[in-house]
Amino acid sequence: DSALKVVEKRLFEIPKDSSDIENFSAVVGFNKIDMGGGDRRPESHYGYVDISFVDYDHRKVDSWKSMQWMQNHVPQVLPGWKVAIKKQQDGPPQGYPVSFEVSGENFDRLADIADTVKARLATVPGLVNINWDYDPVRPELSVEVDREQAQRFGVSTSDVAMAVRGAIHGYEAGKFRVGKDEDDVMVRLNPATREEFSGVNQITIPHEGAQIPLTSVARVTQKASLASIRRLDGKRTIQVWAELSPGTKDESKPKSAALAAVKDMVLPPGYTLETGSSNKDQEESQAFLIRAFFIAVALVVLTMVAQFNSLAQPFLVFISILLSLGGVFWGLLFMHVQFSILMTGIGIIALAGVVSKNGIVLIDFINHLRRSGMPLRESVIEGGATRLRPVLLTAVTAMIGLVPMATGKGFDFFHLHPIMKSESSLWWTPMAWAIFWGLFFNTVLTLVVVPTLYYAWERIKARFPGKTAV
Structure with a gap:
């Protein structure tokens, strides 16, 4: 109780330009259920402070900035105590963003290995709240x-x-x-x-x-x-985990650095070090989305093969789809938007179907001009010029429609007032910006790269016997 009073006193000292705290409450004798889930049991040596911020619509200071201030100033007032600054977990437990599982038979040896993992993770920038589930005393x-x-x-x-x-x-x-x-x-x-x-x-x-x-x-x-014994596949296991610093935009860098930090560890015979279940779930989700993307692209290509009766022309559209992915990554980097495996992945899959439409329409129109007797060069130039306005209009209208979802700004037609911030947009922002910037890049690629590749390919075909560019 006295320790939490010190924390409460410290929270009263947070600068106004670093916080939009509305109120906070303290609970002594219970451990807060965190990312790892579990039961909420009475623990006399635990306590936590719940902090509530003002409504998102009226928040002037980013809550991540407040958490960063707490991360830098609160643990220092309680030397000898384990203090963790965590965001409230929404929905079912999702696990820790970085976790490792050390398995073996002897707990003393496991503790030594796990302690080494903790020490190495402590050297990785961007990781905080490094801990384990081993309680030996x-x-x-x-x-x-x-x-x-x-x-x-x-x-x-x-x-x-x-x-x-x-x-x-x-x-x-x-x-x-x-x-x-x-x-x-x-x-x-x-x-x-x-x-x-x-x-x-x-x-x-x-x-x-x-x-x-x-x-x-x-x-x-x-x-x-031991307070508890955890087994994985019949072997005693200690889990070591870490969380990302508040406001981390790019999760891949600290996660990759964490893997690199423990990669060269030499383990005794009979002991293993593997990524935790949350990392495995994330890897499985990433693999599923990659498969879904290539399945979607394959279906688009097969449809075009049947339509154009050609393998080369669908390949031109496929190249434009792959090149548009560069727009997604550069756009997210430019907008300082966190890359979300789930939502950004869904946006990329949707983008594959949307951006292929412009290439299909352009190539089909050029083929139509060539069948009418127009030479190759004039067909490519005329096709690009004629399809310029439709391609731009469809892309621009789609991009404008994505702006409210991406920025959280809009208009409430029921109450007739503008909306300047929306908390739900935080979930949809990665997907909306992925489609937005993918469309932007693909529009340029469709009008420049696709006609250029089409012309170059048809010129190459004309050099072979029996092949002429009409």
């Missing part, structure tokens, strides 16, 4: 019942367990009612006694009107043990 009170001695006194192991639980946790002795409120009356050892190891010796077991001392039927020892 969990204090434990062990009560070992002497069954033969307990049998002589006529008590069972359950009697011993109930006596210990009642002395520490408490017995319900009755109810206390005030008006409509009703509270339990609990009887247990006083705090000074139950919080000391020697106080356990005062526990007695009621049996047939007599009080049997706990030490007469059981041996009580104090020791440290």
Whole structure:
């Protein structure tokens, strides 16, 4: 409680130009459920502070800036404590952005390896809140019942367990009612006694009107043990994780640097170091989107092959699709938009179908002019000039339609007022900007590169016997 009061005091000192905090509340005795999921159990040595910002529409300071200030100033006021600054997890647990799993048999050896991984991750710029799930010094009170001695006194192991639980946790002795409120009356050892190891010796077991001392039927020892044992494929495992610095735009750099930092580690025989489940899920999602992209492109190419009765002309459109991907990456970099594997990937897949339309229409019109008897050079020039306005209009109208989704700005026709910020646009921004800049680049490519490649290919065909450029 005193530690959280220090944190609260520090939060009151945050500059106004670095925060739009509306209020915050502190909870002592519970661990906040984070990215890793899990149960919310009482933990006397845990506590957290929930911070609420003003509504996104009225926020003048980016919440990432506030988190960065807290990351730089709050941990220093609690030396010796583990302090983590985290964004509230929305939806189901998604895992940590960077995680590794060390597997083997001996926990001492696993701890050494995991500690090395933590040390290496600490050297990677852009990673914060580096931690693990290994807790080797969990204090434990062990009560070992002497069954033969307990049998002589006529008590069972359950009697011993109930006596210990009642002395520490408490017995319900009755109810206390005030008006409509009703509270339990609990009887247990006083705090000074139950919080000391020697106080356990005062526990007695009621049996047939007599009080049997706990030490007469059981041996009580104090020791440290593991809080939990986690196994992966039957092997003991320690998970090491890290989070990205608040406001990180490009996730790929710190993730790649983390992989490179642990890549050259030499492990003893029987021990393995693998990326965590969240990284594997991300890799699987990325592989799925790449397959979906090439399947979509393959279907577009097959459709064009059937339409043009040619393999070369669909290949020209395929080249323009691949080149338009450069527009996606340069556009996201120019707009300082984070590359999202899911939403940006969906935008690229949609882009493949949208941008191919301009190339198909242009090539089809050039073929039509050539079939009407127009020479190759004039057909390419006339086709590009004629299709210039339709290509530009379709691209520009589509790009304008994407601007509200990409920027979060628009107009509320129900309440007749402009919208300058939209929280939901944060989810759609990577996809909208991916399609926007892909269309922008592809429009230029369609009007310049496709006719040029078409003309060059037809000239090459004309050099072979039996092939002439009409």
